[in-house]
Amino acid sequence: MTEPKTAAETILIDLPGILPSLEIAYKDVHAHPELSMQETRTAALAAAHLTAHAYEVTSSVGGTGVVGLLRNGEGPTVMLRADMDALPIQEATGLEYASTDSATDSSGATTPVAHACGHDMHVAWLMGASALFAGARDAWKGTLLIVFQPGEETAQGARAMIDDGLLTRFPKPDVILGQHVMVGPSGTIAGSAGPITSAADSLQIRLFGRGAHGSMPQASIDPVVMAAATVLRLQTIVSREVGATEAAVLTVGVLQAGTKENVIPDEALIKLNVRTFDDGVRARVLAAIERIVNAEAQASGAPRPPEITPLDRYPLNVNDEASSDRVAAALRAHFSTDRVRHVGPAPASEDFGCFGTEWEAPSVFWFVGGTDPVVYERAKEAGRLNELPVNHSPKFAPVLHPTLETGVEAMVVAALAWLSRDAGAPARP
Secondary structure (H helix, E strand, O other): OOOOOOHHHHHHOOHHHHHHHHHHHHHHHHHOOOOOOOOHHHHHHHHHHHHHOOOEEEEEEOOOEEEEEEEEOOOOEEEEEEEOOOEOOOOOOOOOOOOOOEEEOOOOOEEEOEOOOOHHHHHHHHHHHHHHHHOOHHHEOEEEEEEEEOOOOOOOHHHHHHHOOHHHHOOOOOEEEEEEEEEEEOOOEEEOOEEEEOEEEEEEEEEEOEOEEOOOHHHOEOHHHHHHHHHHHHHHHHHHHOOOOOOEEEEEEEEEEOOOOOEEOOEEEEEEEEEEOOHHHHHHHHHHHHHHHHHHHHHOOOOOOOEEEEEEEEOOEEEOHHHHHHHHHHHHHHOOHHHEEEOOOEOOOOOOHHHHHHHOOOEEEEEEEEEOHHHHHHHHHOOOHHHOOOOOOOOOOOOHHHHHHHHHHHHHHHHHHHHEOOOOOOOOO
16 A cells, blocks of 8 residues: 555545445434424534544534534644535435434424435535544644534524634634535536625515405405516516626515415415625615515505515625635645636525634635536536536435545545645735
């Protein structure tokens, strides 16, 4: 066997040996998903894992968050983060370890739960990286800050951990690193400096009408028609009020009204989501939503103005340029160059950026492909990439290998850009 020459080779030499246990952990978390801010079982697994590898462990940070510290002499502090929560979705992957679990959501309703976004893979990646660093302390120096975060899907978790004293209870990182499994050939990595995931705003809109018998619509103010007109008009914001060189997405995900076909209801409910990459565009789109919703209600003769309620908000996630270049150089030096790709910002959203913003520390976030490379290439050749199951689809599930090992390797290699004994001093922003 060839002796390892670099810090990465020294640390990763044990990866094949721990892969079977990581696969078991991944399948276990996948089969037992938990909703946002309810990740007690997953958090307990994470805490036990870190304790077994001699980390200083703090549980219940921001509810169910887990923080591990591994001090290894003088040097930089690097934070590695993984989110833990799942989605209220019925899994349809057909996997032998597919979730059959259900849970009670925040409204008290019972819902199926599935890891349809890949956070189970993120947990396994961070377990792997944290174990490898703990087992090869001679190859690096500094402090590892490991964060298993709750509630990413509801934009609650990062803020909850921050509000629970994350910034004062733990050392400030020199850099904050995170990654996400996405559609793309398994074994590849993609990212870029600058904006990497979009800002997101979710809104709930209640439209008020006057109910009546379905045979006497003249006696009503029909909120169903009001809602339908509102939904159609909202689609013109992006097509007619956002410039061609700008970017925005507006999606209506919920439209609810009535309980019976011959009863005109009193109310209708709309829930929508907006994605933007610029504060000015965001403000313009939100103002247009308010204008259209109120105008359609007035045009319908609504007895009262609509109620527009913010549900959650994700910040724009911006990769620090110098730190992104440092990560990219490290990844390209470790992987073949064709496996590390440049990609523009994704319309998906993340609360990962909250950590860097609040700590005033540089952060870098990138994507790891999770699609079977053969399946991906066939879909690409056929012009059917848009038919592959994406994150949040009931059929989304990363191919296990080489996604699992690639994510662990990427996390280790990126952290070593600061923690390697040969790494230069990190530049503060």
